[in-house]
Amino acid sequence: MTRRDSVVALSGGIGGVKLALGLQGACAPGRLTVVVNTGDDFEHLGLAISPDVDTTLYTLCGLANAQLGWGRDGETWSFMTELERLGGEAWFRLGDKDLAVHVERTRRLAAGEPLSEVVADFGRRFGLATRVLPMTDDRVRTTVETVEGTLSFQRYFVARRCEPCVTAIRYEGAERARPTPAALRALGEPDLAAVVICPSNPYLSIDPILAIPGWRSALQSSRVPVVAVSPLIGGEAVKGPTAKIMRELRLEVSPLTVARHYAGIIGGFVLDEVDAELAARLDVPVRVAPTLMRTLADKERLAREVLAFAGTLRGAR
Numbered sequence: 001m002t003r004r005d006s007v008v009a010l011s012g013g014i015g016g017v018k019l020a021l022g023l024q025g026a027c028a029p030g031r032l033t034v035v036v037n038t039g040d041d042f043e044h045l046g047l048a049i050s051p052d053v054d055t056t057l058y059t060l061c062g063l064a065n066a067q068l069g070w071g072r073d074g075e076t077w078s079f080m081t082e083l084e085r086l087g088g089e090a091w092f093r094l095g096d097k098d099l100a101v102h103v104e105r106t107r108r109l110a111a112g113e114p115l116s117e118v119v120a121d122f123g124r125r126f127g128l129a130t131r132v133l134p135m136t137d138d139r140v141r142t143t144v145e146t147v148e149g150t151l152s153f154q155r156y157f158v159a160r161r162c163e164p165c166v167t168a169i170r171y172e173g174a175e176r177a178r179p180t181p182a183a184l185r186a187l188g189e190p191d192l193a194a195v196v197i198c199p200s201n202p203y204l205s206i207d208p209i210l211a212i213p214g215w216r217s218a219l220q221s222s223r224v225p226v227v228a229v230s231p232l233i234g235g236e237a238v239k240g241p242t243a244k245i246m247r248e249l250r251l252e253v254s255p256l257t258v259a260r261h262y263a264g265i266i267g268g269f270v271l272d273e274v275d276a277e278l279a280a281r282l283d284v285p286v287r288v289a290p291t292l293m294r295t296l297a298d299k300e301r302l303a304r305e306v307l308a309f310a311g312t313l314r315g316a317r
Helices: 014-026 051-061 078-085 096-110 115-125 153-159 181-187 202-210 213-220 242-248 255-261 273-281 296-316
Strands: 006-011 032-036 042-044 047-049 131-134 141-146 149-152 166-172 192-197 226-229 268-272 286-289
Touching: 006 014, 006 181, 006 202, 014 032, 014 051, 014 296, 032 051, 032 181, 042 153, 047 096, 051 115, 051 131, 078 096, 096 115, 115 131, 115 181, 131 181, 141 153, 149 153, 166 202, 166 242, 181 192, 181 213, 192 296, 202 213, 202 242, 226 296, 255 268, 255 273, 268 273, 268 296, 273 286, 286 296
Parallel strands: 006 032, 006 192, 032 131, 192 226, 226 268, 268 286
Antiparallel strands: 042 047, 141 149, 141 166
């Protein structure tokens, strides 16, 4: 495939967007569409918050806070300081620049504007050529069943720091939701060369997308290769609770489990070099490559590797 070909990527927040950033560098401007999980969206302090969408926008625009891994670079915290002084809910941190995004999104949604249009406009105002799209304009909410009871995603992930043992994960509203129309159009573009499932948490970040029937069927019938990148290296996640959740759900903490979880959707799987011996045990074509992404060069190198792999799969069809 060439830089002029278009690519669709499915991603969550911090982990998946690393590869999305690499794909942005590997594709020509405007040829990448990133479809983002919105199962962790929630309402807080009367505001509509879209954490994964915002992390993706900030990262791809070069506005992300590299130290925290979330939020805006050069952020200030006057709002949170005053909120804490007043005894308000301060467990979910909202910086001053970030707050402006939430306020404006809330206003537009209340006026009837679809989330996808709001996000697209934010991207344009940030100078972003890559299309960032929520997985749906409908309401889908991830809830986590734990030994302590049912928790909304952000209560589990942020307030409780993923501590309670997980017994099940649900995606409320997914069965009634529809994919974002612009995302489906991206899947139908004649120059589409690949669909990439980024190395996000399969259960918290990718499954909310796949739980929407229209998304699952669109990927199953894709005319181009769908390639997933393992979020595990040597039996552990680089970041986040993927391995912890797998153990609690009594799943083998292995890239094999992840690849099989995507069975019927993917046509190829990318393994880290550490796990190369697992390749022979998979039922789909495998590319072994270094998948740890510390630098921008790492991200772009892996992105080119993934796209080259997709190109070989496409040629074999």
